[in-house]
Amino acid sequence: MDDLGDLGTFLQLRRANVPPESVGVTIGGRRRVAGLRREELAQLAGVSVDYYTRLEQGRATQPSEQVLDALSRALQLDDVARAHLHNLAKQRNRRPRPTSYPATIRPRLRQILDTMSEYPAMILNHRIDVLAYNRLAGLLYWDLDQVPVDDRNLARMIFLDADRFDLYADRSSCTAATVAHLRHAAGEFPDDPELAALIGELSIGSRRFSELWAAADVSVRGHGSQRFRHPMIGVITLHQERFMLPDGSGQELITLAPESDSIDEDNLRLLANLGVDDIGAPQSRP
Structure with a gap:
């Protein structure tokens, strides 16, 4: 199971589920991944491969809203998934505080x-x-x-x-x-x-x-x-x-x-x- 609140893991999973041909990427030769490569997604989103790699690995901690929106478009996210991506980015620098949610109602x-x-x-x-x-x-x-x-x-x-x-x-x-x-x-x-x-x-x-x-x-x-x-x-x-x-x-x-x-x-x-x-x-x- 992936880290539930991890931005990089979410990006990686969504990247793996985008067929390259659906976003205009020409498939040539043998591919080691089913979805988009990191460099392909970076190019589609208009960011450097190095920056995207650091973002996916958790080493770039404060992506801008513009970058997140560009990644959302490249990954073909709908409005709910785009909001989820932004939410994960906000959570990245927050210290987790385990919280109990009561199973009672008023x-x-x-x-x-x-x-x-x-x-x-x-x-x-x-x-x-x-x-x-x-x-x-x-x-x-x-x-x-x-x-x-x-x-x-x-x-x-x-x-x-x-x-x-x-x-x-x-x-x-x-x-x-x-x-x-x-x-x-x-x-x-x-x-x-x-x-x-x-x-x-x-x-x-x-x-x-x-x-x-x-x-x-x-x-x-x-x-x-x-x-x-x-x-x-x-x-x-x-x-x-x-x-x-x-x-x-x-x-x-x-x-x-x-x-x-x-x-x-x-x-x-x-x-x-x-x-x-x-x-x-x-x-x-x-």
Whole structure:
């Protein structure tokens, strides 16, 4: 596993994943690297090879915003990955201070969650730990109730317990989005030892995670459709919205809603009318 907050490692990983022909570099002869060479990226970004080499090796510690933007263009980074690159550069000279992020939520927020009865809703943190969820989310994520509270991490369940936790219909895109989110979280919360431990555990325990992590893609969870494969109601498509709490805790409220007057709305209503005994869910939820 690479250093989660290391600028040079991120540059190296992204450089290795840029096909030379995609940026107009002519391939001649045998190449020892799959992506761009250092000198090719330096030329594309308009910096010296020596400076770029020192930047990647951690010996150039204060790159300008102009240099970072030039590297972003050369590496074909989108807005989220470009912001991540800038964030890593800011973190480079900062002394790490391990920080603990509580797995608790404010009582008022829990009360609001419980009143949201029409749609599944849950509260996650930046590590994708499930901190709390309402009744309908408990019915949708039916296997969550069988997982100990301290182990309710969606990334861990997706990658390390896939045989049992097979809820997402678009598994390939789901796993890629999960890893890209954790890469972004590593830049936003570089001092979180639990996040570092989680990424290390997933890298060792899942070949799929390790391969995706090496791609160094970066993204944040946003709105969009999510397809679930539920054992009682079949495939259901729900629209996801996320609301980040403004307190810097990394916690966010996630809601899932179907299109109006759709078969998905009918199926969600059917799920809501199921008793807890129908799918083995317990009466109480943390």
